[in-house]
Amino acid sequence: MSTETSTWATKKGLAQMLKGGVIMDVVTAEHARIAEDAGACAVMALERVPADIRAAGGVARMSDPALIEEIMHAVTIPVMAKARIGHFVEAQILEALGVDYIDESEVLTPADESFHIDKHQFKVPFVCGCRDLGEALRRIAEGAAMIRTKGEAGTGNIVEAVRHIRAVHSGIRALAAKRDDELFTAAKDLQAPYELVAEVAHTGRLPVVNFVAGGISTPADAALAMQLGAEGVFVGSGIFKSDDPARMARAIVQATTHYDDPRILADVSKGLGAPMRGLELATIAEADRLAVRGW
Amino acid sequence: MTAMKIGVLAMQGAFAEHIQILRDIGVEGVPIRLPEDLDGISGLILPGGESTTMRKLVDRWGLREPIERLIESGAPVLGTCAGMILLSRRIVDGDESVFPVLDVEIKRNAFGRQLDSFETDLVVPLLGNRPMHAVFIRAPIVERAGPDVDVLARLDDGRIVAVRQRNVLATAFHPELAGETRFHSLLATMAADHDEPGEGSAPRRRGSAARDMASGSPGRNRQAASS
Numbered sequence: 001m002s003t004e005t006s007t008w009a010t011k012k013g014l015a016q017m018l019k020g021g022v023i024m025d026v027v028t029a030e031h032a033r034i035a036e037d038a039g040a041c042a043v044m045a046l047e048r049v050p051a052d053i054r055a056a057g058g059v060a061r062m063s064d065p066a067l068i069e070e071i072m073h074a075v076t077i078p079v080m081a082k083a084r085i086g087h088f089v090e091a092q093i094l095e096a097l098g099v100d101y102i103d104e105s106e107v108l109t110p111a112d113e114s115f116h117i118d119k120h121q122f123k124v125p126f127v128c129g130c131r132d133l134g135e136a137l138r139r140i141a142e143g144a145a146m147i148r149t150k151g152e153a154g155t156g157n158i159v160e161a162v163r164h165i166r167a168v169h170s171g172i173r174a175l176a177a178k179r180d181d182e183l184f185t186a187a188k189d190l191q192a193p194y195e196l197v198a199e200v201a202h203t204g205r206l207p208v209v210n211f212v213a214g215g216i217s218t219p220a221d222a223a224l225a226m227q228l229g230a231e232g233v234f235v236g237s238g239i240f241k242s243d244d245p246a247r248m249a250r251a252i253v254q255a256t257t258h259y260d261d262p263r264i265l266a267d268v269s270k271g272l273g274a275p276m277r278g279l280e281l282a283t284i285a286e287a288d289r290l291a292v293r294g295w
Numbered sequence: 296m297t298a299m300k301i302g303v304l305a306m307q308g309a310f311a312e313h314i315q316i317l318r319d320i321g322v323e324g325v326p327i328r329l330p331e332d333l334d335g336i337s338g339l340i341l342p343g344g345e346s347t348t349m350r351k352l353v354d355r356w357g358l359r360e361p362i363e364r365l366i367e368s369g370a371p372v373l374g375t376c377a378g379m380i381l382l383s384r385r386i387v388d389g390d391e392s393v394f395p396v397l398d399v400e401i402k403r404n405a406f407g408r409q410l411d412s413f414e415t416d417l418v419v420p421l422l423g424n425r426p427m428h429a430v431f432i433r434a435p436i437v438e439r440a441g442p443d444v445d446v447l448a449r450l451d452d453g454r455i456v457a458v459r460q461r462n463v464l465a466t467a468f469h470p471e472l473a474g475e476t477r478f479h480s481l482l483a484t485m486a487a488d489h490d491e492p493g494e495g496s497a498p499r500r501r502g503s504a505a506r507d508m509a510s511g512s513p514g515r516n517r518q519a520a521s522s
Contacts, residue, residue: 002415002416003414003415004413004414004415005410005411005413006410006412006413007413007414009414009430009473010409010412010413010414010430010431010432013412013430013432013469013472014409014412014432016309016312016472017308017309017343017344017376017377017432017433018307018308018344019307019308019309019311019344020305020306020307020308020310020344021308021344021345021348037351038351039307039348039351039352039355040348041307041344041345041348042345076347076403076404077345077347077348078408078409078433095410098407098410099408099409100408100409100410100433101409123410124409124410125409253352254352254355256307257306257307257352257356
């Protein structure tokens with residue numbers, strides 16, 4: 001019987017297996033093991049967490065393949081890695097390494113200001129960031145098999161993540177309320193392909209899994225994202241920039257599973273030490289914002 | 296009788312997809328996050344997800360013992376992918392067993408990394424001749440099965456991907472991702488047989504509970520074929 005690898009169902013399916021889980025940014029093999037021990041469902045292999053990328057300035061690129069491989073050898077859970085927006089050669093390299101998912105990420109400095117990667121050309125699945133429904137559907141049209149709302153990475157401030165997940169879901173609700181003959185104009189307004197717009201209108205959900213990223217730094221933040229409709233969360237700087245990363249990581253995992261049980265949320269939030277310090281959004285100049293990268 | 300409920304372990308992973316398949320066959324799926332959620336369920340599904348994550352959360356929330364008791368009581372259980380790993384007695388290269396009820400040796404990520412995930416069609420003779428579409432994602436494989444284990448399906452190369460041992464069913468693939476209802480229908484039939492009216496005081500009337508259930512709700516035609 002015919003057997004096909006790297007199909008749309010397997011690409012999208014891996015994201016389905018990650019649901020209800022926490023994907024953690026790690027910069028060393030040791031971090032990766034701490035994350036796995038804490039119950040992370042996947043790790044994102046990076047040279048620097050977003051808070052450090054923000055602090056360092058300069059051009060942020062794909063991580064050293066040697067580091068990514070070391071992390072792949074250290075854990076059995078899936079390993080993701082980031083390529084710059086539009087940098088399809090970084091993506092080719094990550095695919096050659098055998099990573100499980102590529103994040104075409106605004107956290108790195110974009111390599112192309114007009115075109116995202118044509119993700120259909122790859123066997124490895126991609127996750128991409130979005131700020132609203134139109135952006136999510138444009139990425140899916142390009143072949144993203146998983147979506148994450150962007151938030152504002154490296155700030156420890158949940159406000160942008162909340163804005164973005166609310167925007168995606170209110171966009172979906174607005175579409176679901178439309179008549180079929182209104183969907184053509186909706187597609188024009190969303191700047192997204194009509195077929196995807198119609199699918200979302202009829203099913204009332206995105207065609208792929210959607211996580212929340214960018215600014216989650218406490219168990220309560222993770223549960224807030226989940227109650228607003230996230231299917232799981234990415235935590236970047238929030239874990240390894242906190243006082244006690246192993247403990248914070250475990251607590252965020254527990255909060256993501258039990259996101260709608262305030263009693264348990266109270267329990268897992270106790271005595272965690274200081275979360276990452278965080279940045280007030282108003283203090284970040286427009287040019288230093290990461291979420292506005294991509295379109 | 297009251298509508299049957301099947302629990303779906305909801306620590307992490309594709310539990311919503313299983314609940315949807317159960318809904319498609321007219322059975323209520325109940326997410327299981329805490330031991331008390333197990334009250335009143337007639338069977339249990341351990342979904343796909345990350346087995347490493349699930350094993351930690353099962354222990355953290357005190358679910359290991361109550362689930363073991365449930366399985367020992369004879370209530371039917373279906374494990375898919377990571378769920379199959381959780382049910383296996385021996386795991387190659389590493390972790391100790393979580394619920395050591397399936398007499399098999401299992402290898403995690405047996406096909407390689409995500410790039411090696413695949414789709415194919417299989418025949419599961421127990422569930423009829425119509426081929427079953429099977430999605431394998433970073434899937435495990437049963438390397439050895441003990442004498443009490445029925446092999447339900449193999450790949451073309453002979454490797455074992457679905458098994459049954461008494462009340463425990465397990466697949467290395469994801470019926471819930473392919474809209475495949477036959478494993479869930481079999482589970483529901485086994486669950487109805489298990490908690491037949493009378494709670495063990497009345498003599499067992501095989502199949503009667505399944506008929507009661509079939510009269511209750513639509514969309515159950517496949518169950519008759521599989522039971």
